[in-house]
Amino acid sequence: xxxxxxxxxGEAAEERVSWSMVIRSLLRDGPTLxxxxxxxxxxxxxxxxxxxxxxxxxxxxxRMRNRPPMTPAYDGSGLGHILGTDPLGxxxxxxxxxxxxxxxxxxxxxxxxxxxxxxxxxxxxxFFRGRLDDVIMRLVDLQASFPGLLLALALLFVLGPGxxxxxxxLALTRWMIYARVAxxxxxxxxxxxxxxxxxxxxxxxxxxxRKHIVPNLKTSLLVLATLEIAxxxxxxxxxxxxxxxxxxxxxxxxxxxxxxxxxxxxxxWLTTLPGIAILFTALSLNLFANGIGALTDPVRRSVWLTxxxxxxxxx
Amino acid sequence: xxxxxxxRLIQSVGIAWLVLTxxxxxTRVIGDPVRLVLGIEASQERVDLTRDTLGLNRSLxxxxxxxxxxxxxxxxxxxxxxxxxxxxxxxxRIPATLYLTAVALLIAIxxxxxxxxxxxxxPRSFADRAINVFSLGGVSIVDFWLGLMxxxxxxxxxxxxxxxxxxxxxxxxLPAVTLAFKPLGRVSQxxxxxxxxxxxxxxxxSLRAKGLSQRRIVFLHAMKNASLPIITIIGDELISLxxxxxxVETVFGWPGIxxxxxxALDRRDLPVIEAxxxxxxxxxxxxxxxxxxxxxxLNPRVKFGDESSGRGTNS
Numbered sequence: 327x328x329x330x331x332x333x334x335x336g337e338a339a340e341e342r343v344s345w346s347m348v349i350r351s352l353l354r355d356g357p358t359l360x361x362x363x364x365x366x367x368x369x370x371x372x373x374x375x376x377x378x379x380x381x382x383x384x385x386x387x388x389r390m391r392n393r394p395p396m397t398p399a400y401d402g403s404g405l406g407h408i409l410g411t412d413p414l415g416x417x418x419x420x421x422x423x424x425x426x427x428x429x430x431x432x433x434x435x436x437x438x439x440x441x442x443x444x445x446x447x448x449x450x451x452x453f454f455r456g457r458l459d460d461v462i463m464r465l466v467d468l469q470a471s472f473p474g475l476l477l478a479l480a481l482l483f484v485l486g487p488g489x490x491x492x493x494x495x496l497a498l499t500r501w502m503i504y505a506r507v508a509x510x511x512x513x514x515x516x517x518x519x520x521x522x523x524x525x526x527x528x529x530x531x532x533x534x535x536r537k538h539i540v541p542n543l544k545t546s547l548l549v550l551a552t553l554e555i556a557x558x559x560x561x562x563x564x565x566x567x568x569x570x571x572x573x574x575x576x577x578x579x580x581x582x583x584x585x586x587x588x589x590x591x592x593x594x595w596l597t598t599l600p601g602i603a604i605l606f607t608a609l610s611l612n613l614f615a616n617g618i619g620a621l622t623d624p625v626r627r628s629v630w631l632t633x634x635x636x637x638x639x640x641x
Numbered sequence: 642x643x644x645x646x647x648x649r650l651i652q653s654v655g656i657a658w659l660v661l662t663x664x665x666x667x668t669r670v671i672g673d674p675v676r677l678v679l680g681i682e683a684s685q686e687r688v689d690l691t692r693d694t695l696g697l698n699r700s701l702x703x704x705x706x707x708x709x710x711x712x713x714x715x716x717x718x719x720x721x722x723x724x725x726x727x728x729x730x731x732x733x734r735i736p737a738t739l740y741l742t743a744v745a746l747l748i749a750i751x752x753x754x755x756x757x758x759x760x761x762x763x764p765r766s767f768a769d770r771a772i773n774v775f776s777l778g779g780v781s782i783v784d785f786w787l788g789l790m791x792x793x794x795x796x797x798x799x800x801x802x803x804x805x806x807x808x809x810x811x812x813x814x815l816p817a818v819t820l821a822f823k824p825l826g827r828v829s830q831x832x833x834x835x836x837x838x839x840x841x842x843x844x845x846x847s848l849r850a851k852g853l854s855q856r857r858i859v860f861l862h863a864m865k866n867a868s869l870p871i872i873t874i875i876g877d878e879l880i881s882l883x884x885x886x887x888x889v890e891t892v893f894g895w896p897g898i899x900x901x902x903x904x905a906l907d908r909r910d911l912p913v914i915e916a917x918x919x920x921x922x923x924x925x926x927x928x929x930x931x932x933x934x935x936x937x938x939l940n941p942r943v944k945f946g947d948e949s950s951g952r953g954t955n956s
Contacts (some may be wrong), residue, residue, distance in 0.1 A: 357774060468656055468659065468660070471880060471925050471926075471929055472660070472880075472921070472922070472925055473880055473881060473883040473884045473887075473921060473925070474881070474884060475883075475884035475887050475888075476883065476884070476887065476902065476917075476918070476921060479887070479902065479903075479906060480664070480667075480914065480918065481667070483677065483906050483909075483914070484667050484668060484677065556781060560781070560783060563783055564783070564784075564785065564888055567783075567785050567888070568887070568888065568891065568903060569907075570906070580783075580785075583783070583785060583786050583789065584785075586789075587789060590789060590792060590793045591793075591797065594793060597786065597789050597790070597793070598790065598793075600786075601783055601786030601787075601789070601790065604783045604786065605778070605781055605782055605783065605786070608780075608781035608782075608783075609777060609778055609781040611781075612777045612780060612781055613774075613777060616777070
């Protein structure tokens with residue numbers, strides 16, 4: 327993950343790889359294919375599914391409380407409650423799809439915030455070294471060694487719950503890893519000749535960073551960000567489960583698990599289904615990042631591409 | 642050597658001071674402690690009264706002096722809820738959390754190392770891939786959900802397993818297994834990666850040429866050399882176990898630090914929260930010192946002369 331960049335190896339192994347080859351080898355790898363399918367379904371559910379699903383995520387019906395999966399709709403017409411209803415008679419599928427939207431929104435905006443913040447600090451620390459580097463990296467070490475959930479809880483306690491605060495707090499508790507990766511990569515690029523050359527030619531520091539360092543960091547940081555979306559979604563669900571994250575009636579997977587807790591013995595679907603949704607989402611993001619990571623790492627990429635071409639020969 | 646540890650100790654005290662000052666500032670400046678304690682709906686009379694009794698009418702500097710005085714005497718005032726000193730409340734909860742995390746680690750670490758070695762013995766075999774997906778699953782799983790699933794599936798069938806409360810094997814089993822999953826996933830992945838790295842080194846080839854069996858090479862030689870990064874990740878896990886403990890203890894009603902955190906936050910019990918943060922900070926610093934000490938023990942080549950060789954910057 328935090329692999330040391332090897333620009334030399336990268337340049338040496340830099341045979342042009344066509345997009346179709348990349349996509350083909352991603353699709354050939356079982357786990358990556360699985361993750362792509364799950365992520366596609368998830369995006370579909372969050373963006374389109376929640377809009378076209380006949381049941382509303384907020385519509386209560388107290389005569390339809392805790393109905394098991396495959397219960398027909400109350401008025402008997404149209405689509406039934408395929409995955410059942412919750413203690414307020416709301417449709418589980420609709421709430422899961424709205425929950426997907428919440429998870430993705432928190433995950434992506436949280437990662438964007440923490441990623442921009444962390445990598446900016448990391449690049450600055452690695453490029454300018456000295457005092458700035460010391461201060462930033464001390465802060466990183468300090469915060470990284472403190473339990474993140476406790477910090478998030480304490481911050482939410484002070485700031486108060488709320489959707490924006492939740493994203494802000496999650497970003498504030500997870501920026502350190504970007505700073506570490508961005509700093510170590512910037513440091514190693516700084517030692518290599520092309521940065522010296524850019525400086526000698528008369529580029530200002532800011533321009534060197536923008537034109538020569540940032541483009542080289544992009545892929546690794548994107549892989550890292552994919553992993554972090556999973557971590558962010560897990561953190562959100564934990565906070566919501568504990569009652570400090572997303573507040574009802576907004577559907578969040580973690581909150582749905584918490585609401586099902588009182589009905590463990592009588593309504594298994596309330597807790598089981600949102601948990602499976604979280605598990606599949608996080609697992610897919612991890613598997614996907616694994617696959618992408620293998621492709622962007624020059625050493626592992628050659629293994630991947632040869633493996634896929636050799637298996638083509640086998641079949 | 643002695644000078645290094647003295648400097649580390651002074652540094653640790655500095656970090657503890659910094660964390661506590663941040664706690665002081667966030668509760669006093671960003672949030673209004675009276676509102677934090679009483680909630681938003683409290684009447685103005687109660688707000689004024691509480692402000693008086695908490696001594697919040699005085700200058701920030703005077704309050705800060707009081708706060709530091711309390712820190713030095715390890716006294717953060719009486720709990721608002723239980724009306725007794727907050728520090729003993731926190732200290733009373735420590736044994737339960739230590740007990741739970743110790744059992745969890747006893748499950749997680751031997752199992753993680755076994756899985757990683759099986760994968761290393763037969764790289765890229767079906768078992769290796771299955772273990773990889775399993776450990777990714779361990780990282781992706783939601784601990785509170787896993788706990789609830791086990792309560793639902795196991796405890797309702799096997800009535801000797803207790804789902805709530807504090808006690809011997811039948812009580813600790815479910816929470817410990819739940820808590821073990823994340824470290825199991827992360828440690829086994831980390832161990833697998835560092836073992837693979839060791840196995841690609843030249844000395845392994847000469848061992849193989851000498852005629853040693855793969856088993857002997859992995860267990861006697863590679864494992865020993867891979868132990869350093871593994872120790873680092875175990876140290877990190879010790880700290881993030883506290884994150885897990887907050888959730889798992891809440892799910893299983895385990896009377897430890899984690900449960901107390903949520904109880905104190907729910908009751909807006911500021912002195913207990915401050916005492917908690919103090920205890921956690923001290924233990925985090927302690928764990929970091931122990932991990933560093935075990936570094937020198939395991940690898941005499943690590944010299945703690947300059948900053949860069951310390952664990953802080955390369956973990």
